[in-house]
Amino acid sequence: MTLFSERNGYKSVQDTLKVECMDIDLRTSLWNVILIHVLDGTEPDDDYYQCYDEIKTLITKLFRVYWKRSLDELTEYTFFPFRAIKSYFFDCKWCEVYDFLEILVKIYPFPNVEEFTNECNDVLEMEHSGYRFVDISIMEITSEEEIIEIEEALNDAPNPVKIHLQKSLGLLSDRESPDYSNSIKESISAVESVCKQITGESLSLGQSLNKIEKNGIIDLHPSLKNGFKSIYGYTSDSDGIRHGLTDEPNLSYEDAKFMLVACSAFVNYLNAKWNK
Structure with a gap:
């Protein structure tokens, strides 16, 4: 709980x-x-x-x-x-x-x-x-640097992004029934949400990253963009709907924590680049 x-x-x-x-x-x-x-x-x-x-x-x-x-x-x-x-x-x-x-x-x-x-x-x-x-x-196993990334995202991100990250942290830290799959989904949704804010359009994460790069909104390194598109693919099916993790039996605290830290760091990176 x-x-x-x-x-x-x-x-x-x-x-x-x-x-x-x-x-x-x-x-x-x-x-x-x-x-x-x-x-x-x-x-x-x-x-x-x-x-x-x-x-x-x-x-x-x-x-x-x-x-x-x-x-x-x-x-x-x-x-x-x-x-x-x-x-x-x-x-x-x-x-x-x-x-x-x-x-x-x-x-x-x-x-x-x-x-x-x-x-x-x-x-x-x-x-x-x-x-x-x-x-x-x-x-x-949880460094000060990782904590700083999560706290910065929670403090500085717009409300829709912050809500996803708070949900992810809550699902991860629930001692009675942690929900690692939905924690991961909320983490990636935070990245998707910040991309929607940047593009001003309700697009999937992959589409948003493509538009951000193509329109020169943010100078994204191709490897970084492709890396997060791959992570998005891990959490989604071909239609961009996150059903893929529901039946995953081997998700652990470490998986969910990694996603929370990585997505928080990417949210901070996108916010910093966007606000320059």
């Missing part, structure tokens, strides 16, 4: 795609992966001596190499490893959550570390984080 703030552009692109931030839903979902794969069988009231050997080793290494705390705290009967880990996880900065996940992968003896990282990636995708595990390191 896309919420009011996302539909109407009141929530920033950075917050929507969760870059340099982390909401409680994402943090809790990642914590649940840790509960299943690391802390299963460990109780909140277990002191250090009651914990499994794996948890003793983990908490000792965390004290020595990550938290840099005194090891004699571990022997106190008022110290509870489960509570210490949970308290840190929910109180630390957003970036330290990702640090902690990387540390876990490197120091905890997972029977199958790939299973843990895959489940983390499932959560990161479901909650629309801008980061993923790549091997045993967490990498950014």
